Amino acid sequence: MKNFNGKVLFLDRADINTDEIIPAKYLTEISREALEPYLLEDLELDGFNQGMDLANKSVIITKDNFGCGSSREHAPWALDANGINLVIAENFARIFKQNMFNCGMLAVEFSSEIIGKIFRLFAGRSTDLETDMKRMIITIKSDEHQEEFPFSISDFDLALVEAGGWLSYADSNY
Amino acid sequence: MGKTVAEKIFASHIIDNPSGDINVIRLDAVFCHEITTPGAINDLVNRGKDRVFDPSKIKAVIDHVTPAKDSKTALQGKILRNWARRHKIEDFFDIGRNGVCHAIFPEKGFVRPGYTIIMGDSHTCTHGAFGAFAAGVGTTDLEVGILKGVCAFHYPVTIKINITGKLMPGVYAKDVILSIISMLGVNGATNRVIEFAGPVIDLMSMEARMTICNMAVEAGATCGICSPDMTTVEYLWEFIQDEFGSKEKALDKYSQFAADPDAEYDRIIDHDVSKLEPQMTFGYKPDLVKNVQEMEGTKIDQVYIGSCTNGRIEDLRVVAEIMKGNLISDSVRCIISPATPQVYQKAMEEGLLKIFMDAGVCLTNPTCGACLGMSNGVLAEGEVCASTTNRNFNGRMGKGGMVHLMSPATAAASAIAGKIQIPETKPVPEEYNEKF
Numbered sequence: 287m288k289n290f291n292g293k294v295l296f297l298d299r300a301d302i303n304t305d306e307i308i309p310a311k312y313l314t315e316i317s318r319e320a321l322e323p324y325l326l327e328d329l330e331l332d333g334f335n336q337g338m339d340l341a342n343k344s345v346i347i348t349k350d351n352f353g354c355g356s357s358r359e360h361a362p363w364a365l366d367a368n369g370i371n372l373v374i375a376e377n378f379a380r381i382f383k384q385n386m387f388n389c390g391m392l393a394v395e396f397s398s399e400i401i402g403k404i405f406r407l408f409a410g411r412s413t414d415l416e417t418d419m420k421r422m423i424i425t426i427k428s429d430e431h432q433e434e435f436p437f438s439i440s441d442f443d444l445a446l447v448e449a450g451g452w453l454s455y456a457d458s459n460y
Numbered sequence: 461m462g463k464t465v466a467e468k469i470f471a472s473h474i475i476d477n478p479s480g481d482i483n484v485i486r487l488d489a490v491f492c493h494e495i496t497t498p499g500a501i502n503d504l505v506n507r508g509k510d511r512v513f514d515p516s517k518i519k520a521v522i523d524h525v526t527p528a529k530d531s532k533t534a535l536q537g538k539i540l541r542n543w544a545r546r547h548k549i550e551d552f553f554d555i556g557r558n559g560v561c562h563a564i565f566p567e568k569g570f571v572r573p574g575y576t577i578i579m580g581d582s583h584t585c586t587h588g589a590f591g592a593f594a595a596g597v598g599t600t601d602l603e604v605g606i607l608k609g610v611c612a613f614h615y616p617v618t619i620k621i622n623i624t625g626k627l628m629p630g631v632y633a634k635d636v637i638l639s640i641i642s643m644l645g646v647n648g649a650t651n652r653v654i655e656f657a658g659p660v661i662d663l664m665s666m667e668a669r670m671t672i673c674n675m676a677v678e679a680g681a682t683c684g685i686c687s688p689d690m691t692t693v694e695y696l697w698e699f700i701q702d703e704f705g706s707k708e709k710a711l712d713k714y715s716q717f718a719a720d721p722d723a724e725y726d727r728i729i730d731h732d733v734s735k736l737e738p739q740m741t742f743g744y745k746p747d748l749v750k751n752v753q754e755m756e757g758t759k760i761d762q763v764y765i766g767s768c769t770n771g772r773i774e775d776l777r778v779v780a781e782i783m784k785g786n787l788i789s790d791s792v793r794c795i796i797s798p799a800t801p802q803v804y805q806k807a808m809e810e811g812l813l814k815i816f817m818d819a820g821v822c823l824t825n826p827t828c829g830a831c832l833g834m835s836n837g838v839l840a841e842g843e844v845c846a847s848t849t850n851r852n853f854n855g856r857m858g859k860g861g862m863v864h865l866m867s868p869a870t871a872a873a874s875a876i877a878g879k880i881q882i883p884e885t886k887p888v889p890e891e892y893n894e895k896f
Contacts, residue, residue, distance in 0.1 A: 309833075316539075355851065357496065381596055445479070
């Protein structure tokens with residue numbers, strides 16, 4: 287299973303699309319690792335600095351409809367290449383979410399109230415996150431505050447995370 | 461209780477139910493292009509599983525960057541080409557015979573009512589126009605599809621959009637779907653299938669229905685679907701006549717996939733388009749839509765006509781009718797990419813290419829081209845494109861560029877005016893567009 291712990295990058299915007307996550311001009315890369323420098327290169331977000339803001343981050347917390355647009359699995363691959371295996375959002379575009387689990391990565395949905403609370407408590411501060419897959423609890427902490435957030439994913443999505451992705455799962459089941 | 465189109469298709473394709481509403485379905489076709497397939501091929505090779513579930517059900521094309529623009533895109537084409545040869549995939553379309561995937565595969569008769577189809581391309585929803593369940597997927601889903609012929613989906617929950625009224629002259633399928641995306645929002649149909657129905661859809665050609673279904677994903681939908689009818693049969697007739705003998709028999713078979721009158725929907729939206737004006741987008745999301753009239757006079761630098769949304773022969777006929785005897789404005793450049801070689805050929809035979817060239821259009825080979833800024837027609841920073849494509853995301857056609865989505869008619873009128881221009885509302889001649 288992949289690692290779902292680490293420092294958090296907050297992206298305070300809805301509808302962040304796959305062209306912003308990884309622009310189409312980089313889809314000519316065959317290797318997944320080659321996508322590493324281009325993650326979020328075209329993100330339209332005031333104050334976002336790709337180099338500084340991505341450094342050492344392992345988790346993204348964002349708003350509504352993350353990953354909308356293209357089917358490109360290069361979006362999760364570019365996240366993975368940057369050591370980011372967990373995205374938390376109000377909800378995801380269908381293909382992006384499926385791609386995350388298909389790669390053995392984790393896409394967790396919280397209500398807009400909880401996402402709003404997390405942004406109020408932690409955004410703008412150095413924030414760490416830990417995921418307990420057994421208890422299904424995400425713990426978020428800064429110097430000033432620590433809070434646990436229970437989460438749920440479907441049994442099927444959990445099976446994909448545990449199997450390391452859809453190919454391994456499908457190959458042993460079909 | 462009756463069933464929706466997608467429910468009927470699922471009923472005959474489900475092979476497993478691993479948990480909750482997750483269903484693993486059997487696939488009738490897996491479509492492939494050179495951008496998202498090489499990753500799947502390489503991974504299968506690395507895992508020692510370089511196999512395909514059924515070469516006759518896999519269709520492949522090089523369409524996104526063609527001819528190759530550099531060594532990297534040449535390698536992507538090479539990987540797909542060698543793989544198709546290695547596995548005896550007969551329906552592989554290489555340079556000279558290739559076209560935009562969602563235009564060429566239907567044109568070859570590969571999409572049939574009741575089919576289940578996946579492709580590593582979000583606009584795979586286009587093929588729902590035939591009463592098929594067709595969904596865009598990522599490379600891993602594609603890889604499993606290639607290897608096993610299966611894919612996992614949530615049980616389909618459907619939004620029905622009942623499109624009523626009569627379209628005004630100058631208003632087309634593209635305007636209808638832009639108005640629907642504006643109404644639903646970019647997230648309004650996530651994890652839903654959209655069934656397009658009603659008298660306006662009934663009167664539409666297959667090409668117009670493909671334009672509508674093509675953009676279902678811009679509202680987040682898994683698939684856009686139309687119930688199959690005689691129009692579907694007529695379009696497919698050259699491919700199915702031996703199988704059925706008569707059109708009535710074909711219709712009888714395909715009608716089993718039409719939605720039941722008492723099917724259960726997540727919601728039903730009535731959409732009267734009688735007063736709908738030409739539509740266009742104005743920002744970086746496809747649900748940011750205005751009447752073209754409100755945007756008239758907006759500066760543009762480029763006009764792009766083509767793509768899986770609007771690069772088919774009916775689209776080019778509309779464009780030619782507007783461009784005939786006119787010149788593209790000095791202040792803009794206009795690029796037209798006929799979506800397939802057959803479209804190109806027909807446009808040549810009908811004299812459309814001469815009209816375009818006389819007007820000062822740059823004609824390219826069939827390709828996805830400028831739509832996603834991967835090869836030709838890329839915008840410079842600060843430039844604006846009036847485009848018949850389906851996505852206007854920030855940077856989509858080039859970093860710092862702005863894309864306004866619109867119908868071929870509005871794009872053509874704008875090319876001549878040199879700025880955003882509402883198309884003349886004269887009726888389109890009968891012989892150019894039988895359905896409108």
